[in-house]
Amino acid sequence: MLYFLNDYSEGAHEKVLQHLIDTNMEQLPGYGTDHYCEEAKEKIKKACGCEDAEVFLLTGGTQTNQIVIDTMLQPYEGVVAAQTGHVSTHEAGAIEFTGHKVLTLPEKNGKINAADLKNLVETFYGDENHEHMVFPGLVYISHPTEYGTLYTKKELTEISAVCREYKLPLFMDGARLIYGLVGKETDVTLQDIAKLCDVFYIGGTKAGALCGEAVVFTGNSMPKHFLTRVKQHGALLAKGRLTGVQFDALFTDDLYLEIGKNAIETAAVLKAGLKEKGYTFYIDSPTNQQFVVLENRKMEELKKDVQFSFWEKKDDTHTVVRFATSWATRMEDVEKLLSLL
Amino acid sequence: MLYFLNDYSEGAHEKVLQHLIDTNMEQLPGYGTDHYCEEAKEKIKKACGCEDAEVFLLTGGTQTNQIVIDTMLQPYEGVVAAQTGHVSTHEAGAIEFTGHKVLTLPEKNGKINAADLKNLVETFYGDENHEHMVFPGLVYISHPTEYGTLYTKKELTEISAVCREYKLPLFMDGARLIYGLVGKETDVTLQDIAKLCDVFYIGGTKAGALCGEAVVFTGNSMPKHFLTRVKQHGALLAKGRLTGVQFDALFTDDLYLEIGKNAIETAAVLKAGLKEKGYTFYIDSPTNQQFVVLENRKMEELKKDVQFSFWEKKDDTHTVVRFATSWATRMEDVEKLLSLL
Amino acid sequence: MLYFLNDYSEGAHEKVLQHLIDTNMEQLPGYGTDHYCEEAKEKIKKACGCEDAEVFLLTGGTQTNQIVIDTMLQPYEGVVAAQTGHVSTHEAGAIEFTGHKVLTLPEKNGKINAADLKNLVETFYGDENHEHMVFPGLVYISHPTEYGTLYTKKELTEISAVCREYKLPLFMDGARLIYGLVGKETDVTLQDIAKLCDVFYIGGTKAGALCGEAVVFTGNSMPKHFLTRVKQHGALLAKGRLTGVQFDALFTDDLYLEIGKNAIETAAVLKAGLKEKGYTFYIDSPTNQQFVVLENRKMEELKKDVQFSFWEKKDDTHTVVRFATSWATRMEDVEKLLSLL
Amino acid sequence: MLYFLNDYSEGAHEKVLQHLIDTNMEQLPGYGTDHYCEEAKEKIKKACGCEDAEVFLLTGGTQTNQIVIDTMLQPYEGVVAAQTGHVSTHEAGAIEFTGHKVLTLPEKNGKINAADLKNLVETFYGDENHEHMVFPGLVYISHPTEYGTLYTKKELTEISAVCREYKLPLFMDGARLIYGLVGKETDVTLQDIAKLCDVFYIGGTKAGALCGEAVVFTGNSMPKHFLTRVKQHGALLAKGRLTGVQFDALFTDDLYLEIGKNAIETAAVLKAGLKEKGYTFYIDSPTNQQFVVLENRKMEELKKDVQFSFWEKKDDTHTVVRFATSWATRMEDVEKLLSLL
Structure with missing residues (x-):
């Protein structure tokens, strides 16, 4: 997971x-x-x-x-x-x-x-x-x-x-x-x-x-x-x-800066990857929280492998979700996530 | 100390x-x-x-x-x-x-x-x-x-x-x-x-x-x-x-009982030692806090080697102090304390 | 006044x-x-x-x-x-x-x-x-x-x-x-x-x-x-x-109904009179508070003879004011007010 | 009453x-x-x-x-x-x-x-x-x-x-x-x-x-x-x-002084009368509240004609009660009260 x-x-x-x-x-x-x-x-x-x-x-x-x-x-x-x-x-x-x-x-x-x-x-x-x-x-x-x-x-x-x-x-x-x-x-x-x-x-x-x-x-x-x-x-x-x-x-x-950097760098890779794949963002965030619009079916599928936050309902078939990175996020996990999206 | x-x-x-x-x-x-x-x-x-x-x-x-x-x-x-x-x-x-x-x-x-x-x-x-x-x-x-x-x-x-x-x-x-x-x-x-x-x-x-x-x-x-x-x-x-x-x-x-026992056992040795040396107790406590009456001069002397709590003034020449033990108290420190008293 | x-x-x-x-x-x-x-x-x-x-x-x-x-x-x-x-x-x-x-x-x-x-x-x-x-x-x-x-x-x-x-x-x-x-x-x-x-x-x-x-x-x-x-x-x-x-x-x-009636009746006469004179209402109130738009110059003039409440600025030349009636309002005062407006 | x-x-x-x-x-x-x-x-x-x-x-x-x-x-x-x-x-x-x-x-x-x-x-x-x-x-x-x-x-x-x-x-x-x-x-x-x-x-x-x-x-x-x-x-x-x-x-x-005086004067007459009759006071009050010890039987009897406050139980047979005077107390009522005591 x-x-x-x-x-x-x-x-x-x-x-x-x-x-x-x-x-x-x-x-x-x-x-x-x-x-x-x-x-x-x-x-x-x-x-x-x-x-x-x-x-x-x-x-x-x-x-x-x-x-x-x-x-x-x-x-x-x-x-x-x-x-x-x-x-x-x-x-x-x-x-x-x-x-x-x-x-x-x-x-x-x-x-x-x-x-x-x-x-x-x-x-x-x-x-x-x-x-x-x-x-x-x-x-x-x-x-x-x-x-x-x-x-x-x-x-x-x-x-x-x-x-x-x-x-x-x-x-x-x-x-x-x-x-x-x-x-x-x-x-x-x-x-x-x-x-x-x-x-x-x-x-x-x-x-x-x-x-x-x-x-x-x-x-x-x-x-x-x-x-x-x-x-x-x-x-x-x-x-x-x-x-x-x-x-x-x-x-x-x-150390606080070093911790911050890991979160920002992993988030940036995630953001770039999502953009490339054509995902829509709910808001343009430059930090460690990325708010993305997912098709509901996709979201349900993703839940099997990834834990993320429900943010709000977008419309009947889409939902805004949040992916958060942190000091502890590994770049390889970002890549795995991107491969699932 | x-x-x-x-x-x-x-x-x-x-x-x-x-x-x-x-x-x-x-x-x-x-x-x-x-x-x-x-x-x-x-x-x-x-x-x-x-x-x-x-x-x-x-x-x-x-x-x-x-x-x-x-x-x-x-x-x-x-x-x-x-x-x-x-x-x-x-x-x-x-x-x-x-x-x-x-x-x-x-x-x-x-x-x-x-x-x-x-x-x-x-x-x-x-x-x-x-x-x-x-x-x-x-x-x-x-x-x-x-x-x-x-x-x-x-x-x-x-x-x-x-x-x-x-x-x-x-x-x-x-x-x-x-x-x-x-x-x-x-x-x-x-x-x-x-x-x-x-x-x-x-x-x-x-x-x-x-x-x-x-x-x-x-x-x-x-x-x-x-x-x-x-x-x-x-x-x-x-x-x-x-x-x-x-x-x-x-x-x-x-573990909580084990922790408690160390505090009580070290406090009991301290209490018995103090009694033996003729110290007066402010209150008879069966637990890890011992309230003892010290002569003020003795108290000042003790401060050089021991950290303890002021509790209250007893009279012009005596003070009530508290010695607290805990899960972390070593019996050898109790013995050192007794030797100083 | x-x-x-x-x-x-x-x-x-x-x-x-x-x-x-x-x-x-x-x-x-x-x-x-x-x-x-x-x-x-x-x-x-x-x-x-x-x-x-x-x-x-x-x-x-x-x-x-x-x-x-x-x-x-x-x-x-x-x-x-x-x-x-x-x-x-x-x-x-x-x-x-x-x-x-x-x-x-x-x-x-x-x-x-x-x-x-x-x-x-x-x-x-x-x-x-x-x-x-x-x-x-x-x-x-x-x-x-x-x-x-x-x-x-x-x-x-x-x-x-x-x-x-x-x-x-x-x-x-x-x-x-x-x-x-x-x-x-x-x-x-x-x-x-x-x-x-x-x-x-x-x-x-x-x-x-x-x-x-x-x-x-x-x-x-x-x-x-x-x-x-x-x-x-x-x-x-x-x-x-x-x-x-x-x-x-x-x-x-x-008595409470009697008191209420006087306020409502005087307010109704005031409201009808204002409508007749072409005044604009801020809101259509059926009770004892009437919110009227006044031209600022008119408002200043009126202040000499009448006490009423400022409600809010409408635009640079107009203001919303409130006239309140009550159990104590006399119909003759409503008529005087209308004659001044 | x-x-x-x-x-x-x-x-x-x-x-x-x-x-x-x-x-x-x-x-x-x-x-x-x-x-x-x-x-x-x-x-x-x-x-x-x-x-x-x-x-x-x-x-x-x-x-x-x-x-x-x-x-x-x-x-x-x-x-x-x-x-x-x-x-x-x-x-x-x-x-x-x-x-x-x-x-x-x-x-x-x-x-x-x-x-x-x-x-x-x-x-x-x-x-x-x-x-x-x-x-x-x-x-x-x-x-x-x-x-x-x-x-x-x-x-x-x-x-x-x-x-x-x-x-x-x-x-x-x-x-x-x-x-x-x-x-x-x-x-x-x-x-x-x-x-x-x-x-x-x-x-x-x-x-x-x-x-x-x-x-x-x-x-x-x-x-x-x-x-x-x-x-x-x-x-x-x-x-x-x-x-x-x-x-x-x-x-x-x-007017506030005039009001105060009536209370104090009637209280003073009440206090003097009670003293004369040998009543014990709970406290020596110089103002308009008088706290008196009454025998319980007497207290019950008095309740038929007088309203006063229970203050506290004194002992099994006596109670402390309070008599309060005010700007409105009439001297004749004090006299009536004294005649009942």
Whole structure:
């Protein structure tokens, strides 16, 4: 069985696992105060080109979105996000659970744009009754988006400018960030992100770790008593080393980039092969998620040999499916998949 | 440096780690639907002698307390706990964060008793104005308690009887449960707990896992759509295998009991040695946490060679400190510690 | 100055006020346990043709929406509402404050329809990942809507049928309900509403009371310990008589219908007059709110003599404004307004 | 039947009611923006000797406690209160509903003291693990307390000093404040309160209004966007005039003091009469609530002619009951009551 179901199907990248093994019997203090957490944070700040950032390691994506959004917002504020944003649709109401509304913007290829954002904010403040409404308090974007697409540097810069004009912090969900950094088509670097966003996270779970997301607060944006709030959310690990050691490995010798490259290269071969075979794409994705239209009969046949994700019904005879590659995808499996298609 | 700081200083027990290594490259579905989660759950149910239980794997202790309490309670209900209960004091308000009050009972050696519980419930229902008050909706106990003490089977049975009389589910925080199951002085088994409690958890974080707590719902007590609520709390791991594999190892060939025994045996030697040397105990603990009164000068001296926890000031010249053993404690280190005392 | 700003500009209808005066020095028990509350509830149940309903008196509209929605929903559920619903837009996030998402449907003239509702529910349950999403748990409609429009009996029946098919309670926001009951164009009676909805409220604040909304739970839908939950929301009046006496007056000799009629009759004259003068309507409203397009210059001129509401900008030279009538509107003022237009 | 059940048994004081009648048909803007609200606020600020205060009118006591505490606290903070404080016991968990813990202090005659408060705060900050605990963020006191007792100026000054030392705002629940201002035994004035507290409220519901509590924020302590947060709590009245007109009346020609005096004078006569007859008091209250020990047989007999409150069981043959006077209590009724005792 070939496995293109998602990018979190295996355990940890071998170097990450090895670091866990090597450090296993070291006796370390708890709650993220150990030296591996410290070193991981330093390496991340260096990679971001942002020495004065503050980094906090959390466990999973929805948890991170919930905690960052809840702690960055005032109680009377909501978060602005694309209608297709993960926080808008697939987090079981985790944002509302903490008392905040998700204010949605239209999306194109999973992305919002600066003009729509500006319009939302100005419409809000222009409304005589805005004190009876939810204040926009933070802007959420994902990069890559839920559709595998990427913001260009120009797009990000424009969104960031609107955010700064209206004093709205900009938050980037980087659950799959490493897959957005290494492609040939992107002009956005980690350093750009650190400059343009007030807070973002670098996903580990979907990028070679067993679990873990590294939140980077730039420019003194870390909320007061953040550790206590993480604890209050039930998200503070006693063995903080678990995420510390893994991120230490991911940011040693640029392992995160190496991991990203394998995913992008295998995805590119898959994409090129599919194009050649005349398949239609649901969306043009430059990253590790490829959304392809399959004839239903073909899809059923493929299921016998390949695991992939149902995305949505296209019409009565066609379906959109997703093939995901990752750090663990072998090129030979891509070739096998192509030969089956 | 000798390390008696706590029971979560090392990584994972070697067999737990080995299972993670062995299964690392298996491609598994996410969110706890993999077969290791399934097998772990089956083994846990068997160990509990409770085939119709439902088991759910979470990441940490405060998270588990928060989710179990929030989902078992109606919105107008609070949880009854000892004044010294972890949920009452050291969880940064995680229970109140989800809208529920902690209704406190007096404690003796960290334990509540059936009579006080009955009195609280009857006083509540006897009050003409109880509709203006928080309804008791769940009873929380920890076993071992925060002071390392244990309920006897008789005490547990009495508390459980009051709970059932008033239809209050009984919830046991078992963050250190394995250390409570293996001592010579206890008459409470895992099967007893499964019979007397409506929900409890078996801690992994403090018992040889990198992270993970296994919640056991007995007698159809699992709240509806529990997975969705876990997701809503930000606590659903994408790589559910991380906890599944670890609990699979812990419950294979009774590894959890073996782990517990090492902690109890080393603690017993430490306790006996301290007694012999004439040290005073703050509390008589039969488990892996030993609370000892040290002369302040002695304490300072000891700090040079040993890591241990400050517990509380006793008087101007004495301090209560805690020495914790674990699955990882070596008997030779206990002997070295005793020689220093 | 003529006053068409809204339907809550005056104090109480004279008969409501008189009842407050007449009963003022009676000594009554608190928290809604007095006999006026009791009598008001009986009269309301009779008017609804629903003897087994339960009625609870609250203070204001947003409060009522928040409490009904929060108490009718399970924690993992959200409320379905039109994008233009009051709970979606103008309640400062009061629904999200209690942890629930507002799941929006498209609207036409402020109304949702059965087909869109059915589609939302079926799409939800058809999604493989719906356990990672917010469950639809209640359907919210307003009648009259925020645009003064009314559901027909057929429309309501269809929506109610979808709700019952999927076991979704149907909740009607009746902040202006009395204005929807008395027009010539409506075929929906209070009894119909009691049959088709699981819970609804009859607004007092906008209908001749100083404050107060009467929530009617039909068919055993009242949440358990509702009084405690109202208290927990900070919404239980010590002097429950304040709302009890007022609703007792409103439902004595059908005062509520009389009040509604004056608003509708004055609005009808205004509407006919405006039509005759060739004004364009933003929406065709059969109730007490009339939305009219004014030339900006005309609007500015009118402001000198008349108070009305800005609704939205139509184009560079035109604006939509709202004229609201009420129980207190005098026909002579309508005539004066028409002469100014 | 004589009525000493509580201080909110009647409707409104005649002057308050008359003002409602006189202003009833005035057309006023909504949501507290009318000129009666404005005038009431100005008069209150003047009475408090605090021109730069901000005043906000709410509806009821629990609502006010909930909103003030929730909006003054950071999310990681709790409110410090006496174990017997209203927020600790009789508000159905309204504080926890908004996510905050009530941190309790021991009480004496319903009062906390500066030393215990200082101790709580220092113990908190002295704890190495305080980041895992709830931060004290606000101090709540009631004056008169739930037992009718009063703080002396010295006590208040000391508590206020501790609060300021640790930057903890001091909040006074003044649901019955007017009854605490007019007695012969108190040395605390409204101006003192405005100087020593950061926020307090002057109760209307128990002091001659149909409903309404006036929150006074001194020294720029009003939380940002307070109106929006009140709306979000479901507590913003559309007809803000309802509370505005009533407080305008209460603070015209010192009506609030006149109202307070009647309650205190009738209570004083009752207290003196009871003392003379040899009754034992449960607590020595200088205000309008008198707590008396009655022989059970006597209590049952009295119930035929008098309404009063059960407070608590004293022993098998005696009960503590409460007699409450108010602005509406007639001296002749006190005399009748005394003749029955």
